[in-house]
Amino acid sequence: MTIEVSELSKAFVTGRKARRKTVDAVRDISFSVAAGERVAFIGPNGAGKSTSIKMLTGILHPSAGTISVLGLVPWQQRRQLAMRIGTLFGQRSQLWFELTPRQSFRMLGAIFGLSDQHLVRRVDELGELLDAGHLWDTPVRSQSLGQRMRCELAACMLHEPEILFLDEPTIGLDLLGKQLFRDLIVRLNQQRNTTIFLTSHDVADIESVAERVIVINHGEVIYDDSVEAMRRSLFATKYVDVGLAHPAEAPSLVGVTIAQHSPTMLRLVVDTEAQSIGTVVNAVLSSLPVADLSIADPPLESVIASIYSTARTP
Amino acid sequence: MNLRILRTAFGTATRRALREPGSFFVATGFYVAVVAMVGTLWRVAAASHHGTLAGYTAVGLFWYIAASESATMAISLRLVEEIGDDIVSGAIAVEMLRPVSVVAVRIAAEFGRAVPKLISCILAGTAVSLVVVGPPRNVGAALLSAISLVLAILCNIAAQHAFAGIAFWIRDARSTWFLYQKFVFVLGGMLLPIQILPTALEQIARALPFTAMAYAPARLAAGFFEPELLLVQSAWLVVLIGVAAATFQAGERRLQVVGG
Numbered sequence: 001m002t003i004e005v006s007e008l009s010k011a012f013v014t015g016r017k018a019r020r021k022t023v024d025a026v027r028d029i030s031f032s033v034a035a036g037e038r039v040a041f042i043g044p045n046g047a048g049k050s051t052s053i054k055m056l057t058g059i060l061h062p063s064a065g066t067i068s069v070l071g072l073v074p075w076q077q078r079r080q081l082a083m084r085i086g087t088l089f090g091q092r093s094q095l096w097f098e099l100t101p102r103q104s105f106r107m108l109g110a111i112f113g114l115s116d117q118h119l120v121r122r123v124d125e126l127g128e129l130l131d132a133g134h135l136w137d138t139p140v141r142s143q144s145l146g147q148r149m150r151c152e153l154a155a156c157m158l159h160e161p162e163i164l165f166l167d168e169p170t171i172g173l174d175l176l177g178k179q180l181f182r183d184l185i186v187r188l189n190q191q192r193n194t195t196i197f198l199t200s201h202d203v204a205d206i207e208s209v210a211e212r213v214i215v216i217n218h219g220e221v222i223y224d225d226s227v228e229a230m231r232r233s234l235f236a237t238k239y240v241d242v243g244l245a246h247p248a249e250a251p252s253l254v255g256v257t258i259a260q261h262s263p264t265m266l267r268l269v270v271d272t273e274a275q276s277i278g279t280v281v282n283a284v285l286s287s288l289p290v291a292d293l294s295i296a297d298p299p300l301e302s303v304i305a306s307i308y309s310t311a312r313t314p
Numbered sequence: 315m316n317l318r319i320l321r322t323a324f325g326t327a328t329r330r331a332l333r334e335p336g337s338f339f340v341a342t343g344f345y346v347a348v349v350a351m352v353g354t355l356w357r358v359a360a361a362s363h364h365g366t367l368a369g370y371t372a373v374g375l376f377w378y379i380a381a382s383e384s385a386t387m388a389i390s391l392r393l394v395e396e397i398g399d400d401i402v403s404g405a406i407a408v409e410m411l412r413p414v415s416v417v418a419v420r421i422a423a424e425f426g427r428a429v430p431k432l433i434s435c436i437l438a439g440t441a442v443s444l445v446v447v448g449p450p451r452n453v454g455a456a457l458l459s460a461i462s463l464v465l466a467i468l469c470n471i472a473a474q475h476a477f478a479g480i481a482f483w484i485r486d487a488r489s490t491w492f493l494y495q496k497f498v499f500v501l502g503g504m505l506l507p508i509q510i511l512p513t514a515l516e517q518i519a520r521a522l523p524f525t526a527m528a529y530a531p532a533r534l535a536a537g538f539f540e541p542e543l544l545l546v547q548s549a550w551l552v553v554l555i556g557v558a559a560a561t562f563q564a565g566e567r568r569l570q571v572v573g574g
Contacts, residue, residue, distance in 0.1 A: 080413070082413040085411075094411075099333070110323075
């Protein structure tokens with residue numbers, strides 16, 4: 001396994017003297033990640049995602065538990081590990097704003113021990129891979145956020161890391177920029193077999209990039225499965241959207257709730273374990289003036305929200 | 315830690331500093347104004363004491379101020395605060411993700427950032443001093459002062475890292491910056507030669523590292539040929555780098571960064 005986490009906990013001490021209290025940011029989490037996997041590590045604000053990433057990369061020392069990343073103990077072998085991983089924090093830059101990316105790469109190349117020839121070759125390669133070679137000589141502060149994020153990605157890929165830790169990498173990007181960035185991450189994974197460990201609040205990041213989702217809330221892992229399984233297992237629900245030719249009463253059926261009802265539109269939420277979709281569709285067609293009808297899965301966003309809220313309820 | 319990394323950190327920071335010509339010229343202008351003002355005050359003070367004050371001539375005192383101000387103004391005036399803020403905000407985490415010593419790269423980079431300012435301060439200070447009081451009393455000592463300025467700046471940067479490292483524990487470096495600045499101003503001999511202080515305070519100042527950051531190059535520039543001051547500075551530099559490295563190493567284990 002590339003990453004192995006076992007019973008990991010992190011507690012922060014806040015306040016002074018009498019007001020001192022301990023906050024459990026991460027509680028007893030365990031999971032493992034295989035080489036080449038694309039994993040989304042998600043959760044609401046304050047769930048413990050960033051704290052976990054910082055422990056995985058060796059910045060923070062855990063309060064309890066064990067971590068092995070590429071066979072190394074991150075907080076004890078942080079510098080050796082740094083040679084083999086890449087990290088991108090969407091809210092923190094590793095490029096120098098006054099300089100061009102190429103000048104920053106020279107500094108990072110020296111830090112990661114790349115020879116001058118190797119560095120030139122690598123920068124050219126990344127320029128091609130990320131379609132960003134034309135940005136290398138423009139000062140970072142003159143670049144748009146989307147352009148800068150491509151340069152940030154190049155910076156953390158310079159030393160050919162085996163794992164990429166991406167913490168909110170698309171934050172602040174526009175729709176097009178986000179899509180381009182997601183495509184780049186998937187391409188890196190497919191061409192280099194780079195393991196991707198991603199945190200994001202953007203469901204589209206998870207859908208486009210990840211194969212597997214680990215959900216953390218209140219410092220605990222509450223879900224760990226493939227994106228597809230997440231859809232299937234949690235989708236005992238279907239949406240039936242009915243366009244109405246003229247206003248009509250909705251039928252009353254067991255396992256069916258009305259989510260929306262207007263003179264021209266009706267949305268039914270069907271619990272497929274209590275009622276079959278066929279029965280609902282037949283009832284709708286026989287009792288309503290149907291102008292249009294469609295059946296859909298709920299968006300992944302609703303599923304994730306339902307996981308979060310389920311975990312919040314004791 | 316290989317030299318290539320430190321050299322590159324130094325060069326990168328120098329390039330960054332040169333990309334900000336505006337602030338560079340403002341800082342030099344400010345330096346010239348301070349030297350002219352404080353230097354003139356000390357000249358007047360010496361003149362009212364029959365031309366010498368604690369062994370310093372009026373000419374020597376002007377050169378003293380030109381050097382002591384160069385030593386302190388070439389580096390960021392609020393470096394302790396800047397480092398402390400990086401620790402408290404968690405910005406330092408990005409640097410901890412690199413396979414090198416955070417403190418070594420930071421010292422090299424800060425030195426790179428200071429060198430263009432130092433050169434401009436030396437040139438401007440020399441020009442102002444030549445115009446106002448004429449050449450230095452001892453040219454050999456003045457040349458040694460240039461080397462001493464480099465050591466002074468390195469000592470100051472290392473000490474500021476050691477001081478700022480306290481932010482790993484108390485999560486605030488602003489109070490330490492205030493204290494540090496006053497130590498350099500008075501006990502470090504930036505505003506006045508330490509010989510002017512009461513004897514007990516002078517002895518305390520001599521035992522502390524702050525004299526390596528302003529007094530040593532200033533004393534040489536004032537015309538006192540005392541090469542042993544360079545040895546004292548070198549010794550303090552080793553100690554201060556060691557303390558800064560130890561503070562960061564211990565502090566990194568205590569880093570508390572919550573959120574992204």
